Amino acid sequence: MRRISAHYIFLDGEIYSRPIVTLSDEGIIADIAINQTDIDRQPLTEFYDGILLPDLVDAHSHTELSHLAGAITEGGGFTAFARSMGEVRRGFTPEERREAWQRADRELWEQGVGAVGDICNGTTTFEGKQSSPIAYTNFVELFGLGNSSADPARRVAGEGIGAGLRCGVTPHSTYSLSEGAFADAVAERGEVPLSIHFMESAEEALLYRGEGEMAEWYRQTERTIDFAHYGSPTERIIRQVPAERDILLIHNCFVSEEDIERVESHFRGRVSWVLCPLSNHYISRTTPPAGMFLRKGVRVAIGTDSLASNHSLSMVGEMAALSAQGIPINKVLHWATMGGAEALGIEDRLCRLAVGRKSGIVTLSGLGREMEFTDATTLRRIC
Known part of the structure; x- marks a missing residue:
């Protein structure tokens, strides 16, 4: 048995004081008590500074790109970043890629991440994921205007499923696939939702009008598109993705309230809006409207x-960036835990502190007097 206490605990969207969490020898939560007295002097009880949290969820990552740390100059804008990605991503050995991925996996785990929604363009991360303590949901991405079907992604997903991993096929975005390939990718059915990059830059909407840097880049490289008739990325999502699909929309820096309303009203399945503010700042000096x-x-x-698009895989950094936009801490914590678990469809088994469940426990410490994030705020895994 193990007893863990701290100043606070985050339970079901709210922060409570003076908790004691009791774990069985198997790591199952046997009891959660709040408003206890003398918690720092209880016998056989570990006491920690800060807030007790369940495992965090990094709902959108590309861990297979970890070898590209520092390889792309920041602040150049979205189209420049996309160009650079194509130029630098293959200039590394398999061993360099493997070692970089292993470091990233350890970093995520040690900072309290228990589940990741991970984009995959190949199989390079599959072996490591088989022994990782992190629960990965693998979004096998179909990318490239030259694809006519989702078969390349299906083959990769099939290898992952054969290795015992949770995998599903998804389109990359509304700007990088032909109409037929996009339709084929979203037609795949299974337990894994779709994860689509959406309105990360203003260029995505301009492309549908034949304007902007992305449209000019496509013309220069003789890329043609057959989806401009949809008129906008939002309209393409609504008209091409079946309403019953669960979907994660990633980045969302340039969505409007009307976009949100139209998307939400279209889907009967679960819609999750995933925000990555530090990446958006790294690439384009933009931020999502949290x-x-x-x-x-x-x-x-x-x-x-x-x-490739961030200085670190720091969930506390992303949380601090959202808090700086005025998002209350209980909402930030919910988005980082249960919001991510619901997005990935794993909320029934992971990332919630409740009696009878097995969960990692993480401390968030170094907050200010008003529970604001500071330069000293850190995440630490307890179990």
């Missing part, structure tokens, strides 16, 4: 994106 999502009362989750 306050708008809070006002609309929609499901939100948090991601770190990748070491």
Whole structure:
């Protein structure tokens, strides 16, 4: 048996004082008590500074790109980033890629992440994931205007499923696939939702009008598109993705309230809006309108994106960035835990502290007097 206490605990969207969590020898939560007295002097009880949390969820990452840390200059804008990605991503040995992935996996686990929604363009991470303590949901991404079907992604997903991993096929975005390939990718059915990059830059909407840097890049490289008739990324999502699918929409820096309303009204399945503010700042000096999502009362989750587009895979950094936009701490914590678990469809078994469940326990410490994030705020895994 193990007893764990702290100043606070985060339970079902709210913060409570003076908790004691009792774990069985098998790591199952046997009891959660709050408002206890003398918690720092209880016998046989470990006491920690800060807030006790369940495992966090990084709802959007590209861990297979971890070898690209520092390889792309920040602040150049979205189209420049996309160009650079194509130029630098293959200049590394398999061993360099493997070692970088292993470091990223350890970093995520040690900072309290227990589940990741991970984008995969190949099989390079599958072997490591078989022995990782992190529960990965693998979104096998179909990417490239030259694809006519989702068969390349199906083959990769099949290898992952054969290795015992949770995998599903998804389109990359509304700007990088032909109409037929996109339709084929979203037609795949299974327990894994879709994860689609959406309105990360203003260029995505301009492309549908033949304007902007992305449209010019496509012309220069003789790429043609057959989806401009949809008129906008939002309209393409609504008209091409079946309403019953569960879907994660990633980044969302340039969505409007009307976009949110139209998407939410279209889907009968679960819609999750995933925000990666530090990545958006790294690439384009932009940020998602977190306050708008809070006002609309929609499901939100948090991601770190990748070491190609971020200085670290720091969930506490992403949480601090959202808090700086005025999001209350209990909402930030919900987005980082249950919001992500619901997005990935794993809320019934992971990332919630409750009697009878097995969960990792993490401390969030170093907050300010008003529970604001500071430079000293850190996450630490207890179990």
